[in-house]
Amino acid sequence: MSPIVRPFLPRIASRVLCAAMALGAVLAPLTQPARAADAFPSKPIRIVVPFPPGGLTDVSARRIGQLVADDLGQPVVVENRPGANGLIGTAQVLRAPADGYTLVAVTTSVVLISPLLTKAPFDPLKDIAYVLNYAGPSHALVVKADSKYRTLDDLIEDARARPGELSFGTVGTSDTAYFGAKALERAKGVRFNHIPYQGANQSLMAVVSGETTFAPTSNYAEMVKAGKLRALALLDRQRMPSMPQVQTFTELGVDWQFPWITGLAVSAQTPEPIRKTLETAFLKAARSPAFGSLLEQMQVPLYVLDGEAMKKDLAAKIPQYRRIADEYGLVQQ
Numbered sequence: 001m002s003p004i005v006r007p008f009l010p011r012i013a014s015r016v017l018c019a020a021m022a023l024g025a026v027l028a029p030l031t032q033p034a035r036a037a038d039a040f041p042s043k044p045i046r047i048v049v050p051f052p053p054g055g056l057t058d059v060s061a062r063r064i065g066q067l068v069a070d071d072l073g074q075p076v077v078v079e080n081r082p083g084a085n086g087l088i089g090t091a092q093v094l095r096a097p098a099d100g101y102t103l104v105a106v107t108t109s110v111v112l113i114s115p116l117l118t119k120a121p122f123d124p125l126k127d128i129a130y131v132l133n134y135a136g137p138s139h140a141l142v143v144k145a146d147s148k149y150r151t152l153d154d155l156i157e158d159a160r161a162r163p164g165e166l167s168f169g170t171v172g173t174s175d176t177a178y179f180g181a182k183a184l185e186r187a188k189g190v191r192f193n194h195i196p197y198q199g200a201n202q203s204l205m206a207v208v209s210g211e212t213t214f215a216p217t218s219n220y221a222e223m224v225k226a227g228k229l230r231a232l233a234l235l236d237r238q239r240m241p242s243m244p245q246v247q248t249f250t251e252l253g254v255d256w257q258f259p260w261i262t263g264l265a266v267s268a269q270t271p272e273p274i275r276k277t278l279e280t281a282f283l284k285a286a287r288s289p290a291f292g293s294l295l296e297q298m299q300v301p302l303y304v305l306d307g308e309a310m311k312k313d314l315a316a317k318i319p320q321y322r323r324i325a326d327e328y329g330l331v332q333q
Contacts, residue, residue: 112314134303
């Protein structure tokens with residue numbers, strides 16, 4: 001090598017190194033989001049249940065959170081934030097950072113009925129990205145086990161004789177169970193007295209204590225099995241295998257079915273790769289024998305949809321139930 005060239009080599013190498021470092025500094029911000037997405041999740045995940053503890057939504061969210069923790073490599077904690085029949089907790093999640101670390105448990109009441117009947121602080125199709133649906137919450141109209149009402153016809157006959165005297169409890173006028181009771185009133189030409197409660201368990205205890213006549217609810221299976229309640233009718237599309245003798249509303253002349261929506265969602269602003277990571281993990285957990293066993297024990301049908309299918313199903317139901325709400329005069333001004 002020429003003795004003239006040799007002194008310049010260290011100087012050229014130094015300049016190349018500096019240029020490479022400068023280019024790396026420019027490109028670092030561009031590659032950071034990809035690395036962040038790849039690393040998700042790197043801290044615990046929260047599921048906000050916008051209802052009090054103890055109901056189907058709460059119990060199922062806790063179980064699926066336990067099952068998915070190993071796949072995600074992070075603990076999943078459940079936080080109850082009840083209020084306004086699920087609207088308050090859901091709105092809080094949608095205002096939180098859209099980073100995938102906060103999910104909300106969604107139900108028929110939260111994303112279908114409440115937005116139709118009240119002024120919800122969010123749009124269920126524009127503001128929410130759905131992760132999955134995992135259950136078809138079986139709802140029954142129940143009375144106290146020693147009630148004089150042996151069938152739904154018995155209840156209706158007495159309601160006709162005593163307009164407004166028979167009472168029922170739900171968690172509010174924007175609750176889907178309330179919607180079902182109003183459908184029953186309209187179909188049978190009767191009038192009940194509605195009493196709102198803070199949670200589904202409280203409305204059930206009101207039936208057991210005799211404070212109310214009946215309740216349309218999803219939290220009935222264990223109490224029916226324990227001999228504290230009697231199911232007169234199912235609000236769902238099919239009979240339950242565990243109680244095949246109990247007829248559905250449709251079979252009893254009430255043209256109404258409870259929409260099967262129970263699942264998890266995030267803010268619509270959540271990056272799609274993060275939402276897909278959550279969807280993949282939670283779908284696996286929902287289809288596991290351990291989760292199926294829980295729903296079987298609770299006598300709740302397993303009904304699994306991915307996020308896209310869940311949103312499509314909801315979008316089809318919204319205009320249908322809007323017509324019903326208008327027809328029944330349930331929309332609150």
